[in-house]
Structure formats: C-alpha cells, structure tokens
Amino acid sequence: MIQNAGVLRSDRAVEQLTLADIVEAMLPVGPDASPRPVVMAVAGSAAGWGTLPQHWRVERVADDVSSVQRLLVPEGTDVVLCPPWLHERHLDAETRTRFPRFDLHEAVAAALLPRLPTSTRVVLVLPANTAHGAFRGHVRQQLFADWHPDLVVYVTNRGIFPDIHSTFQLTLIRLLPRGQANNRSRIAAITGDLAPATVRKELARLVRLERGRTRFGYVLERPLPPAASLGFREHHPERARYRDELTRLGPTVPLGKLFNVFKTHYRTRADRRGDQDEGHRGVLVDGRHVTRDGDIVPDPSRVATGSGHDVLQPGDILLRAIYADIGKGLVAAVVPDTERPLIAGNNLLVLRPREPLSEEEVAFVAAYLRSQRADTLLGLDAGQLISVPRLLELPVPRPDAATQQALTDLRNAAALFQRWRDEALTIAEQLFEGDDLDAGRAHVISMGQRVRQRALAASTLDDLGTRLRTRMPYPIAARWRRVQVATPNRDGYEQILECAEVLLCFCAIAGWALARHADIEFPRLAEIRHRFATKGQAGMTFGDWLAILIELAERRDLRRLPRTTPFYEVVEFMRDKDIKNAGRALAQHRNNDRHLRRPDALETPEAFTVAKADLELLLQGAEWLSEYPFRIITKTRRDSLNKITEIAYQELMGDHVIVPTATQRVAEQLDADRLHLVDRLGRHHLLWPLLHAETCPTCHNFTIFVFDRWNSASDDPEYRALDHGHAITVPGSAAALRTVGFLPP
Incomplete structure (x- = not known):
C-alpha cells in the first residue's frame, strides 16, 4: 500500500539528518556554480537545524507579521522561512482582519512572499496541515496564487523541535515564481533516520525528473489549482492502479450514492448529561467508543439527548472523524440493534443508507472502509479530519453474488463458532453447579460429547489429506485415497503418477469449460485436432493436459478475463513457478515410466517420496476445485x-x-x-x-x-x-x- 511505497526510510546512517540537510538538497546548484546566498528567517533559536552552511545568513523573526516585512532580500538570494507557529485565536485584531482565518505562520508567509524578488527561490517550513488540510484551501489560494509549489517534502519532527511531539509532521515547500515554473509538482515523504548524502542524492534525482517516481517521491504532472491539497498520499500514482483493481470485485459507485454522511455536532456538558427536555435520551457514543475491530463499546452510564440524525439507527456506519494511523484503514463500525437508543457524540461521522441495504451489504461496506485499500484511495495523511466531500467520492465496489455469498458464509461461520464456544464454556461451568458433584461430572461428560465431536471433525479439515479425500471431485479424491495408503514401492509410485495425471486432466477440462463460457479458443485445440487428422490413431497424454494448463496461464487474452469468470483459478494455477515445476517433474516421471526408464528397486522409495511431495504441491494449488460442485x-x-x-x-x-x-x-x-x-x-x-x-x-x-x-x-x-x-x-x-x-x- 502507499503508506510504505515511495517513502524514504532509514539506512542506518551514523550522521543525524537535520533540516539544514533537507533544505540544502531542495536548493541545489549546478556542478560549476557557486552556492547562492540564503537568508534564513527563523523564529526563536535555530536549534534543531544542525550546522548551517557558511553562505546562510540567519535573521530572527518576531511573533508578529510586521517583523518579516522589514526583511531585506537582495536579487539572486534564496529564502528559507521558518515562521513562528501560533493558532489564529491568539492573533491580534489587526492581523485577523488582514489575514482572516490564517494562523500566524501562514500570515507571516503571506506577508513575505509579495516582497520577494522574482529571482528568489523560497522554502517554507510549516506544519503539514497547511499543505494538505481540508480547511486550509483559502490559505493555499493566497500563498500559491503567484508562487508555484514546485517541491513539497513531508518530514516527521523526530525531535527537530524539542517542544513539539516527535510524531508531528512538518512540510517543507519550495516555491518558484509562477512565470518560471513548469506547473509540475514534486512531492516526497521522509521517515526514519537518513544519511544527509542519501537525502541530497534522492531529492536531486526527484528535482531532475519530469515524470515518474523515485524511492520516496513522485512527479505530479497535472497542474493543480492554488487551493488544492498537496497531500503525499492523495496524489500518489499508485492510487489509480488501486482504483482500477477495485473493479475486479464488481462495479464501483461513489460512497455518496449509497450513504448520506452526517457530521455530529460538539456536545456540551448539558448535552452529555442528557439534561435537555426535547429529543431522545440514550447512551452517548463518541469517536473513542468505536474500536478498530469494528465494535461499538460505549459507557452505559454516559447518556445524552439527541434528535434527527444524532439518534443512531441499526445499519448506520460510524466513522471516527480524525484519521490517525496511515495504512491501518478507517475506524468504522456498524450500529447494532440495541435495547437503549444510541446517541452520536463527538468526533464521529454517521453514514446512513440512502436506500434500504441488506445487513450483508452494510457489513461489506464497513469492512471495506476498515481496509488498507480504502485507506489508500481516500489518500489522507495522519492527523487530518476526514473530508466529507472526499469521503462521498470514495469508490465502493458492489460485489458480485459469489463474493457476497462467500463473505456471508464467513460471517455465518464465525457466528456459529462463537455459539459453539459459548456452549462449550457453559457446559464446563456446570460442573460445580448443584450439590451433587457426581451428577455434575456425568452431565459434563455426556453433554460435552457432541462438542468434542464437533472439535474433532473441524480439526480434521486442517489436514490436507482429509480435505482432498472429502472435498475434491470424485475422480481426484478416489485416486488420492489410494496414494494415502500406498507404500513406497513400484505400485505406490504408479499410483502417484496416475493421480497426478487425473488431477491435471480434470483441471484442464475445467479450463475447457472456462473457454467455452468466455467464447475463446481452447489452448492447443488446433494442434490436437491436427494430430488426430494426420496420425489416424492418437490419444491424449499427461503432457497434453500439462501443456494446456501452462498455456492457460500464459495466454494474454485469458489474463484479461474478469476474475469473476467461472473457474478463473485454472488460469492462475500454473503461474506459480513451484507448481509448474512440480507438474513438469511428474510429467517427466510419467514419460520415463512409459518408456521403461523406471527407477529400480533401490531407487523406488526415494522416487516415491519425491513424486508424492510434487503431487501434494499440485493438489494444494488445485484445492479451488473443491469450491465447484x-x-x-x-x-x-x-x-x-x-x-x-x-x-x-x-x-x-x-x-x-x-x-x-x-x-x-x-x-x-x-x-x-x-x-x-x-x-x-x-x-x-x-x-x-x-x-x-x-x-x-x-x-x-x-x-x-x-x-x-x-x-x-x-x-x-x-x-x-x-x-x-x-x-x-x-x-x-x-x-x-x-x-x-x-x-x-
């Protein structure tokens, strides 16, 4: 998934990577050019930046906008701006009027940029939320109206700023004047401890690229409007591939076609106590009560009053509103049918079906939202609030009947196993109930008999031999039964070869059924027909069935078939290198046997063991046959x-x-x-x-x-x-x- 793809990680460097190393790599010079002067405007101390290059001049920036306006930047000088970080509620009235809904660091950057020469390259050091936050579009619109974000590098704090949590994410944005930029944006992410030389090398490579990807970044070729998010995962080229792959489960629709999405309002203490007279009183559910396992575990003692969409309905899906962990999926759960009403609290999004959906369909969507694939397609970065417009556009697969039935069967099996578990624990606890321990003992032994039989029957399914003998089509299962009881002698060796031939024959005929259903030419059919026509008397061989299966795996027209095509597994059967080699080895054994090149009496036990291992590998790869009656x-x-x-x-x-x-x-x-x-x-x-x-x-x-x-x-x-x-x-x-x-x- 994208959270690991294209992210530069630790190469066990001895040197500690610093912000100065990253900025130097973002402001490269030609091989014959001397470094350009750099003015570094920084709030407070430059601690955490490391050793600054000699051509850098440090200027202090106070906690206001006016100080940066006095900054003098000559022509041909680059600027690194690390402004003071302060929330807008702490700003004075004049700054809030001039830069409405701007935090201080954003206002300082907006005040500086219009004053800079057009020959200047600028690197802004800001909280990552400015670059990708859903509610910072107005800030980006002003910052990037005349300056193009040519290179965006996300960095985890890792102690760079001691007063800020180590997991806090920074962004370094290189800006070029709009007239000098090619409208491409290069976006990268750095995690772990890296050697400065590695960072410089990789960033230099990324800067030179006009298209494509590097180890930890990529080139975004399409131009973005100034207000657009610059999220690393949001624009990653892998997202398009994941979106295309999603259609293998069935047609996709935007989530907004299936669900309305409601934001829950912030609840006051009175709300949480349930002191209001109007509305429904029920158990309060906050974001923290929704678990990553898909459960809702509220505190029954916490009640609230709610109305409208705040009153949760069975079949609603709850999402935690804050996206926390990259690659772990959204935290989502289906609202169950409960005795007491559930009231939506803080930090939640409520997904309510637009039209009635079955329990299985709702459970499918919830499981999808918890998956890494939905996580990737949503493209959020850690700490972001989930954007409702982006969530409504998330593609959701509508599974075909076979996939839906398989998921339903799995959930039903899990529920059945849970009932069996509960029954077994109940019987065990009954031993000490009542005054007569002898009667309790007899009851546990007699009632536990069926439970033990269930466990024994279920455990046999973990044995490959039992599964093959009980679940495979009769011709294969019958042949396997003989192999199971065979001894390592001449007859046992022949039983293995005959079982292998029957298996490959049956798989090839399943491939023939697939070809007829898809109305495509069956592999090697013309060659087989020609052989019959020219030889007068001919037959099908072990080699024919194997060659058919290999061609099924290699034919491009078959690879393009939807995975929902009946018996599609036969196309993938011989794509596994080990399975293909096992099939070829057994074919060679069969050919040698037919041409009197059999192992002698001393060689037979070893040949038996090797051939049986190859046969078991083939059978494991063909267990999909047990799914087709x-x-x-x-x-x-x-x-x-x-x-x-x-x-x-x-x-x-x-x-x-x-x-x-x-x-x-x-x-x-x-x-x-x-x-x-x-x-x-x-x-x-x-x-x-x-x-x-x-x-x-x-x-x-x-x-x-x-x-x-x-x-x-x-x-x-x-x-x-x-x-x-x-x-x-x-x-x-x-x-x-x-x-x-x-x-x-």
Whole structure:
C-alpha cells in the first residue's frame, strides 16, 4: 500500500539528518556554480537545524507579521522561512482582519512572499496541515496564487523541535515564481533516520525528473489549482492502479450514492448529561467508543439527548472523524440493534443508507472502509479530519453474488463458532453447579460429547489429506485415497503418477469449460485436432493436459478475463513457478515410466517420496476445485411455461461415488445423464463430450470416463476410466467431439 511505497526510510546512517540537510538538497546548484546566498528567517533559536552552511545568513523573526516585512532580500538570494507557529485565536485584531482565518505562520508567509524578488527561490517550513488540510484551501489560494509549489517534502519532527511531539509532521515547500515554473509538482515523504548524502542524492534525482517516481517521491504532472491539497498520499500514482483493481470485485459507485454522511455536532456538558427536555435520551457514543475491530463499546452510564440524525439507527456506519494511523484503514463500525437508543457524540461521522441495504451489504461496506485499500484511495495523511466531500467520492465496489455469498458464509461461520464456544464454556461451568458433584461430572461428560465431536471433525479439515479425500471431485479424491495408503514401492509410485495425471486432466477440462463460457479458443485445440487428422490413431497424454494448463496461464487474452469468470483459478494455477515445476517433474516421471526408464528397486522409495511431495504441491494449488460442485444430472423435467427445469442430481465430491440424490429448480435447460461443473453463481457447465459417466461393463461399478483416444478408421472414440484402467467406446461421441473441435471433420 502507499503508506510504505515511495517513502524514504532509514539506512542506518551514523550522521543525524537535520533540516539544514533537507533544505540544502531542495536548493541545489549546478556542478560549476557557486552556492547562492540564503537568508534564513527563523523564529526563536535555530536549534534543531544542525550546522548551517557558511553562505546562510540567519535573521530572527518576531511573533508578529510586521517583523518579516522589514526583511531585506537582495536579487539572486534564496529564502528559507521558518515562521513562528501560533493558532489564529491568539492573533491580534489587526492581523485577523488582514489575514482572516490564517494562523500566524501562514500570515507571516503571506506577508513575505509579495516582497520577494522574482529571482528568489523560497522554502517554507510549516506544519503539514497547511499543505494538505481540508480547511486550509483559502490559505493555499493566497500563498500559491503567484508562487508555484514546485517541491513539497513531508518530514516527521523526530525531535527537530524539542517542544513539539516527535510524531508531528512538518512540510517543507519550495516555491518558484509562477512565470518560471513548469506547473509540475514534486512531492516526497521522509521517515526514519537518513544519511544527509542519501537525502541530497534522492531529492536531486526527484528535482531532475519530469515524470515518474523515485524511492520516496513522485512527479505530479497535472497542474493543480492554488487551493488544492498537496497531500503525499492523495496524489500518489499508485492510487489509480488501486482504483482500477477495485473493479475486479464488481462495479464501483461513489460512497455518496449509497450513504448520506452526517457530521455530529460538539456536545456540551448539558448535552452529555442528557439534561435537555426535547429529543431522545440514550447512551452517548463518541469517536473513542468505536474500536478498530469494528465494535461499538460505549459507557452505559454516559447518556445524552439527541434528535434527527444524532439518534443512531441499526445499519448506520460510524466513522471516527480524525484519521490517525496511515495504512491501518478507517475506524468504522456498524450500529447494532440495541435495547437503549444510541446517541452520536463527538468526533464521529454517521453514514446512513440512502436506500434500504441488506445487513450483508452494510457489513461489506464497513469492512471495506476498515481496509488498507480504502485507506489508500481516500489518500489522507495522519492527523487530518476526514473530508466529507472526499469521503462521498470514495469508490465502493458492489460485489458480485459469489463474493457476497462467500463473505456471508464467513460471517455465518464465525457466528456459529462463537455459539459453539459459548456452549462449550457453559457446559464446563456446570460442573460445580448443584450439590451433587457426581451428577455434575456425568452431565459434563455426556453433554460435552457432541462438542468434542464437533472439535474433532473441524480439526480434521486442517489436514490436507482429509480435505482432498472429502472435498475434491470424485475422480481426484478416489485416486488420492489410494496414494494415502500406498507404500513406497513400484505400485505406490504408479499410483502417484496416475493421480497426478487425473488431477491435471480434470483441471484442464475445467479450463475447457472456462473457454467455452468466455467464447475463446481452447489452448492447443488446433494442434490436437491436427494430430488426430494426420496420425489416424492418437490419444491424449499427461503432457497434453500439462501443456494446456501452462498455456492457460500464459495466454494474454485469458489474463484479461474478469476474475469473476467461472473457474478463473485454472488460469492462475500454473503461474506459480513451484507448481509448474512440480507438474513438469511428474510429467517427466510419467514419460520415463512409459518408456521403461523406471527407477529400480533401490531407487523406488526415494522416487516415491519425491513424486508424492510434487503431487501434494499440485493438489494444494488445485484445492479451488473443491469450491465447484461436480454433478451428474440424473433426471430433468422442463416447465416451458415458467421456464424452470426441475433436476435430480448426485454431487460427486469426495472419495465415495455412492451418494444421495438431491433435487433443485433452475432456469437452465440441462442434459440428463451428463456430468456438469457448477460455478459460484450456481450455473451448470456441461463437461460432455470430454467426460462421460456410466456403469463400467468390465467391473460393473459406476465410473467417470475421459476421452482418451481416437481411431480414424473406425471413428470410435475411446474413453478411459479416471478411477481405474478400464476403457469403453461411447456411441455418438465422435459427432459431439467434432462439434467442440477436438476431432477433425
């Protein structure tokens, strides 16, 4: 995220970086030129600036505007102004009239700039809020009307000014006369202890740039109006990329299209006591009562009276109004349904849905606001008040049904686990209730049995082998079950290779379903068709399935597909270098095995161990298959009038093929007695004619067959069982294979 990108951090320098080092780097000279004279106008002591260069002349500035007006700056001289920092409420009436809503340091800068020669370069040392604060636009408008902020450097105090907190952020702004500037602004941020040489080098590089980025800054090419914020994170080039990436979750809308945003007013003591007669009385909620974990934890003893939007409603989202920690997201929570009304207090923003939103949609927006991505797109700097206009423009993704369902399932699972936890603790505490400890003991043992069974069942899901055996599609799960019980001998080694081939075959067929859905050419299809046409008799191999998956990962047109495309994970499967290498290693083992280059009896145990490790890596990378139900539709009945199909199906997930039949009503017209893969939106994708299911005539078991070979003379495609080695021919399959492009015309 941006809070770490492009920020120059410590390189364990021995020398302490000072403000003088930074300013020197901001006022570079040519290689053959002598340094220009510098007038340093500073309030109070120059302590904290470090050793000043010899060509700097220090002038003291008093705590008023008039002293800076007496400053004499000759032509060809640069100015460094570090004025006294004082809030506007402490200014005299004359200064407040001349510079309305200006703090003293801002007024001093505004008074000095018109008096300077046009050959002068100016560096202002000011609180960072002047540069990026939402309520300082009128100040920037006056300061930068005739002077362009060419270089802006944010620096954390770190003890530079001993009387100011070490986390306070300063900004050093280099100004050039508007006529001499190119309207580009360079913005940088420095954190940590850095060697002066490093700072000079990096700032010099940034100053020379016309576009692009450096280690800790960037060039803002578009011109900004004088009043615009100069926030480092607000204009960072990474924000555009994050905004584009956000659309992968679904279309985006401005937050203001979904929510009204209300500022809460400051509450007096009478408000907080709830002494008013009008309005609703309830528990007061301040910004500090909203936790970073998304909870609202008010003090029940603190009550207040409120009306209108101050009375919080279930489904409102509360935000702390002050942005504190860069990169940690906003502090946001959803208002729950409570017995006593909740009244909005100080330092809060209230987001109230414009139109009714579901509980899941509100929870999604709150989670998004707490994320680093929303933090980055909002572009605030630490200590800023959240700008309501900027918040209303924040892009909010509207997730697709699959993402929304996944988030709902996660929240439901968390709630279920919490109920189980509460139940277990309640049972444990019942041991000492009542007078009969024997009865209490028996009760805890009997009632705790189901709780212990739940824990045991849940813990098995942390085991890869159990997940693969119970959640993967049947052909893969059945093969894996045999690998699990195999011993490191010749037969076990072959079981590993066969399991790997079945896995890659099934993944490639999922890729074929993706290609058909997206209406794009399936990888290597023309090559496979040409091989069948020229050789007369040929078949699909381990190498074919692997090559298809690798091409799926490398094809640019597939990379451009939305991530919501069904089975998109297959495109990413072989992008992992380790997974690709494991697939190639197993393909080589398979090729060696077929060509009698098998490991001998002494080599087999080690070959078994290595091959199993590669297989487990492949299976881990393909666990996404467990999210897509593998079904055979056993019966369909179409209601043409209502355009509804009632289906009976068996879900072939896990290592048992004997499973109950379920029914469902769908809008699709589906083929009976065919295998389908179901995507996250519940749509069925036909896998015929690559996969076929029927009772094997050899072993009489229900079997999943895959297209394996074709003989041009007989025109009979041969299908081979995925869970054993038997083969069959399927009448009518040749025409279907030609339709989908696997066989030549």
